[in-house]
Amino acid sequence: MMDEGSFNAQQNGGGKQAQRARRVLNCGPCRKNKLKCDRKRPCSSCQLRSTPSSSL
Numbered sequence: 001m002m003d004e005g006s007f008n009a010q011q012n013g014g015g016k017q018a019q020r021a022r023r024v025l026n027c028g029p030c031r032k033n034k035l036k037c038d039r040k041r042p043c044s045s046c047q048l049r050s051t052p053s054s055s056l
């Protein structure tokens, strides 16, 4: 049940922040290669890519 008081408070409660479009969290390489990005710096994928232990 909703109280009229709280309902009116929400109605009159101005200053509602308008959410902007979500930023692209995935890093470049992950977006390009469609990899799973942890959104870290660097992310797991980037760390794996930049891991010197990987012998090609």
Ligand SMILES: [Zn+2]
Pocket: 026, 027, 028, 029, 030, 031, 036, 037, 038, 039, 043, 044, 045, 046
């Ligand atoms: Zn990434």
